[in-house]
Amino acid sequence: xxxxxxxxxxxVVHTRDRTAFVTLLLVPMVMIIVLGSVFNWNATSxxxxxxxxxxxxxxxxxxxxxxVLASPRVRDVLALTTTTSEAEARTLVEQGKTAAAIxxxxxxxGGAASGAPARIEVLxxxxxxxxxxxxxxxxxxxxxxxxxxxxxxxxxxxxxxxxGAVPPARMGEAxxxxxxxxxAGQPQDLIAVKTTALEGRKVVPALDYYAVGMSLMYLIxxxxxxxxxxLEEKRQRTLARIMTTPTAxxxxxxxxxxxxxxxxxxxxxxxxxxxRLLYHVQWSSSLPALLLMAGASVLAAAxxxxxxxALVQSREQEGALGPAVALIYSLLGGxxxxxxxxxxxLDAASRxxxxxxxxxxxxALMLGxxxxxxxxPAGVCLGMxxxxxxxxxxxxxxxx
Amino acid sequence: MLLxxxxxxxxxxxxxxxxxxxxxxxxxxxxxxxxxxxxxxTTTVSIVCGLLSPTEGDVIVDGxxxxxxxxxxxxxxxxxxxxxxxxxxxxxRENLVFFGRMQEIPARLLPGRVDAVLNIVQLTDRQNDRVDxxxxxxxxxxxxxxGLLNQPKLLILDEPTVGVDPQSRNSILExxxxxxxxxxxxxxxxHYMEEVEFLCSHIAILDHGRVIADGSQEELQRRAGGRDIVxxxxxxxxxxxxxxxxxxxxxxxSVELRDHAVRIATASGHALLAPLVAALADDGRGVTSLExxxxxxxxxxxxxxxxxxxx
Numbered sequence: 001x002x003x004x005x006x007x008x009x010x011x012v013v014h015t016r017d018r019t020a021f022v023t024l025l026l027v028p029m030v031m032i033i034v035l036g037s038v039f040n041w042n043a044t045s046x047x048x049x050x051x052x053x054x055x056x057x058x059x060x061x062x063x064x065x066x067x068v069l070a071s072p073r074v075r076d077v078l079a080l081t082t083t084t085s086e087a088e089a090r091t092l093v094e095q096g097k098t099a100a101a102i103x104x105x106x107x108x109x110g111g112a113a114s115g116a117p118a119r120i121e122v123l124x125x126x127x128x129x130x131x132x133x134x135x136x137x138x139x140x141x142x143x144x145x146x147x148x149x150x151x152x153x154x155x156x157x158x159x160x161x162x163x164g165a166v167p168p169a170r171m172g173e174a175x176x177x178x179x180x181x182x183x184a185g186q187p188q189d190l191i192a193v194k195t196t197a198l199e200g201r202k203v204v205p206a207l208d209y210y211a212v213g214m215s216l217m218y219l220i221x222x223x224x225x226x227x228x229x230x231l232e233e234k235r236q237r238t239l240a241r242i243m244t245t246p247t248a249x250x251x252x253x254x255x256x257x258x259x260x261x262x263x264x265x266x267x268x269x270x271x272x273x274x275x276r277l278l279y280h281v282q283w284s285s286s287l288p289a290l291l292l293m294a295g296a297s298v299l300a301a302a303x304x305x306x307x308x309x310a311l312v313q314s315r316e317q318e319g320a321l322g323p324a325v326a327l328i329y330s331l332l333g334g335x336x337x338x339x340x341x342x343x344x345x346l347d348a349a350s351r352x353x354x355x356x357x358x359x360x361x362x363x364a365l366m367l368g369x370x371x372x373x374x375x376x377p378a379g380v381c382l383g384m385x386x387x388x389x390x391x392x393x394x395x396x397x398x399x400x
Numbered sequence: 401m402l403l404x405x406x407x408x409x410x411x412x413x414x415x416x417x418x419x420x421x422x423x424x425x426x427x428x429x430x431x432x433x434x435x436x437x438x439x440x441x442t443t444t445v446s447i448v449c450g451l452l453s454p455t456e457g458d459v460i461v462d463g464x465x466x467x468x469x470x471x472x473x474x475x476x477x478x479x480x481x482x483x484x485x486x487x488x489x490x491x492x493r494e495n496l497v498f499f500g501r502m503q504e505i506p507a508r509l510l511p512g513r514v515d516a517v518l519n520i521v522q523l524t525d526r527q528n529d530r531v532d533x534x535x536x537x538x539x540x541x542x543x544x545x546x547g548l549l550n551q552p553k554l555l556i557l558d559e560p561t562v563g564v565d566p567q568s569r570n571s572i573l574e575x576x577x578x579x580x581x582x583x584x585x586x587x588x589x590x591h592y593m594e595e596v597e598f599l600c601s602h603i604a605i606l607d608h609g610r611v612i613a614d615g616s617q618e619e620l621q622r623r624a625g626g627r628d629i630v631x632x633x634x635x636x637x638x639x640x641x642x643x644x645x646x647x648x649x650x651x652x653x654s655v656e657l658r659d660h661a662v663r664i665a666t667a668s669g670h671a672l673l674a675p676l677v678a679a680l681a682d683d684g685r686g687v688t689s690l691e692x693x694x695x696x697x698x699x700x701x702x703x704x705x706x707x708x709x710x711x
Contacts, residue, residue: 005501013489241485241546244449245502246474 002247006255007262010229014263020225024267028218029274032211048131049079052102053089058109060146064120065104068142077134093123099131100124102139112146204366211281212362213335215271216355219301220329222267224322226260226302227309231318253396257389261302268294284365293361293374296381300354303388304329310395334359354384401460402427402585403448403554408457410443410609417443419609421457425587425602427553430580432600433589434697440609441589442482445558448587449479462553475504478552482559484539485546488532492523492542495531496549503550517545520575537568544572548579555579555586561595573598593697605701612704621695627653628669629693630676632662635686645683649675660688669694 014020052069054061069080081098083089089101101123111118122139124132204212233239233256242252272294275281284290308325312318330336332346333355342350350356361377403425410418418440425431433441446452448459450470458465464472486495496514505513518524521541531539540561547555557576561569576599580586590596596603597617604614613620638657646655646664651672656663666672669692680687 002502005498009487009490009498012494013487016489237481237483237485238487240451241479241481241499242502243451244474244477244479244481245499245550246471246504247502248471 002251003255003258006242006252007258010226010256010259011262011266013229014225023225024218024222024263028214028267028271029278031214031218032207032271032275032279047077047079048100048128048134049081049098050100050102050135051081051083051089051092051098052104053083053086054104055086055106056104056108060109060112061104064139064142069102069138074138078138090123093125096125096127098125099128100135102135112150204363207279208281208283208366209338209359209363211271211275211279211283212359212366213330213355215268215275216297216301216333216358217326217330217335218271219264219268219297220304220326220355221323222264223260223301223305224308224318224326226256226263227305227322228315228318229259230256230306230309231312231315235315249396250393253393257302257306257392260306261298264302265295265298268298282366283362285368286365286370289365289369289371289374292371292378293358293365293381296361296378296385297354297358299385300358300381300388303385303392304354306392307388307395310392329353329355332356354381357381357384401425402462403431403587404460405444405448406458406460408444408447408459409455410440410447410452411455417609418447418454421606421609421611423604423611423614425554425585427585428580428583429602430576430586430588430600432596432603433587433606434591434593434596434603434701435589435606436591439591439606441591441606442558443609444606445479445556445587445589449477449556450474475550476553478547478550478555480544480547480555480557480560482562484543486531486539486542489530491528491530492518492534492538492545493527495542496546499546500549505550513549513551517548520548520579521545522571536563537565537571540564540568540572544575553585555584557586557588559590560588561590561592569595593701597697603697605697605704607701607705613700617697620697620700623700627665627667627695628672630664630666630669630672631689631691631693632664632676632680632687633689634660634662634680635688636660638662642683642685645679646676649679 014024050069052065054065065080065082068074069078083092086103089103092098093101103121103123105119105121108118108120110116120139120143122132122136124136126132230239239252243249272283272290276283284293304325305322308322309318312321332350333339333353334342334350335355339347339350339356339359357377357380361374361381364373364377401424403423405421405423408418408421409416421440421444423431433444435441443452447454448461448466450466450473454467458467459473460466461473462476464476466473487498490498493514496517497510500510500513515524518527521544523538523541523545526534526538531542534542540563544557544560547557555576561572564572573595576586576588580599586599588596588599600617602614602616603620604611605620606612613623615623637660640657642662643655643657646652646662649672651666651668653665653667655665664672664676673690673692677687677690
């Protein structure tokens with residue numbers, strides 16, 4: 001019961017500090033929205049935007065625009081608009097309103113049929129290189145296949161002529177037949193873009209990701225506040241005064257840790273609620289799984305900060321070490337950038353931090369996972385919390 | 401004895417903070433622990449209230465060993481630390497309620513106890529204000545109030561008036577004297593000689609972690625030399641003729657002259673006053689001032705250590 005009184009007292013002291021309130025809630029909310037907007041990605045709905053100008057109007061150009069580029073499988077990754085003006089298409093690219101412009105020049109179809117050089121121009125927006133690259137790749141694939149087709153027709157014609165199987169008078173008719181068969185093929189099958197999200201490589205939308213990342217980072221900062229408060233009480237001798245009452249050292253430390261835990265849990269709960277209401281972040285469809293993962297994360301953050309407070313000797317040392325630890329955990333753990341862009345060595349190192357496991361856990365929940373999907377990450381976080389609190393207990397007994 | 405300190409020593413590495421201290425305090429007494437800063441007073445009281453473990457020795461409070469029955473000792477003791485150990489963001493009453501809970505005061509008794517101590521330290525009117533809006537003197541009084549909450553058998557006060565204004569200091573000292581009249585035993589540490597002389601019946605003087613003198617106030621004053629000093633300031637310069645005349649007066653042990661000043665050592669300064677004034681008048685000496693100074697603890701400390709209490 002005394003531990004509870006100590007925790008409640010700490011919460012009351014914190015809630016009366018308006019600066020702490022801003023740090024606790026306002027800053028993380030702003031960070032989530034800023035970072036989520038800056039790094040806005042959504043792998044499950046990737047689409048390149050392009051404008052096409054068909055100045056040729058031939059069967060071949062129509063085949064490209066209507067059957068290849070507009071085929072259902074390409075349409076998933078390429079949003080196409082058309083215009084009749086090359087100048088307008090160039091302007092759209094220059095203004096950044098589209099990633100690329102596909103310009104089919106006049107005479108493209110005739111040239112291709114006669115074996116003369118034929119060229120399609122793709123204008124790329126340098127600010128959307130990935131999207132523009134996708135457009136260029138699709139067009140490139142089409143032209144490569146078209147070229148292969150023409151070579152095949154040419155070879156087939158030569159073989160027919162040399163074999164003498166077709167009388168010279170009927171050679172023209174035979175070549176037309178080969179071309180018609182080639183043209184009658186399924187052009188939309190020439191290019192097929194199949195998107196398959198591999199297991200473990202699915203990613204959550206940027207805003208959702210940063211809701212997790214920033215929450216975890218500020219969780220550590222808030223837990224640091226609790227640790228700082230413990231050292232402040234040591235400095236002001238209120239902690240010593242409690243120790244002169246019939247209160248066991250362990251009870252005092254449990255109360256202080258409980259206060260830190262309650263503060264971080266309160267912050268996390270409010271951030272989850274606000275990001276859900278304001279930004280529509282889909283934290284989880286399973287409340288038990290969310291509670292398990294959030295609880296494990298809060299315990300690990302509180303444990304980490306308590307350990308830092310227990311190991312240092314003064315408020316000044318904690319003021320230097322606490323934020324440094326918080327930043328390292330945030331940087332390494334993936335709060336600042338997506339874990340899947342990390343190089344292999346950093347990816348391996350990040351697994352030493354509870355933040356990485358927490359991000360994995362929350363990502364799994366955001367992608368539709370339930371309790372079973374977070375058992376491992378939550379277990380690792382809880383294991384780390386036990387380790388941190390164990391070290392804290394030993395150090396606190398020695399230093400307080 | 402309510403408090404017994406037995407062969408107490410405390411070392412921090414190579415630093416000896418307290419060395420073989422032995423003290424015994426009967427119930428109902430205000431015992432003063434006097435000494436300069438760094439003498440070992442705070443270390444001694446920290447061991448008594450269970451904050452520090454002794455390197456050697458033991459402390460017994462009301463029959464309970466601080467080594468073996470720490471919790472039982474803490475239930476008998478109220479502590480007023482040197483620092484203002486208060487929560488500034490909480491009100492005075494909230495501070496008292498919190499520490500009352502830590503002291504295991506039953507919930508049904510707590511509001512009454514809080515009201516009582518607020519009344520004692522005269523903070524009832526400001527009980528609901530945040531402590532960080534209090535003046536220094538009010539904070540000191542609240543600091544004392546927390547120590548009284550559990551109605552302790554032994555109240556330990558470690559320099560409770562440091563940095564306080566004279567009015568608040570007097571208020572605190574009077575409150576403590578009244579509580580002692582009601583039967584509360586106190587261990588009072590200070591480096592202010594006047595406070596210890598005002599409050600304490602028994603005194604121990606600590607220096608470099610050791611008790612260098614211990615006894616009742618009268619005993620210690622006798623050890624200071626037992627001689628009063630009568631200082632006379634003359635209108636004219638003193639001379640050898642005057643020395644001869646004054647040395648012949650009854651009870652005079654020695655006479656020192658320096659310019660216009662005369663310093664006379666005697667067993668009783670007050671008994672010497674009448675013959676001294678008559679002799680000076682008879683000799684035609686003009687007197688500008690006259691002072692009788694009894695020996696005090698400062699003199700004793702000076703004679704024992706060669707340094708002042710405030711050095």
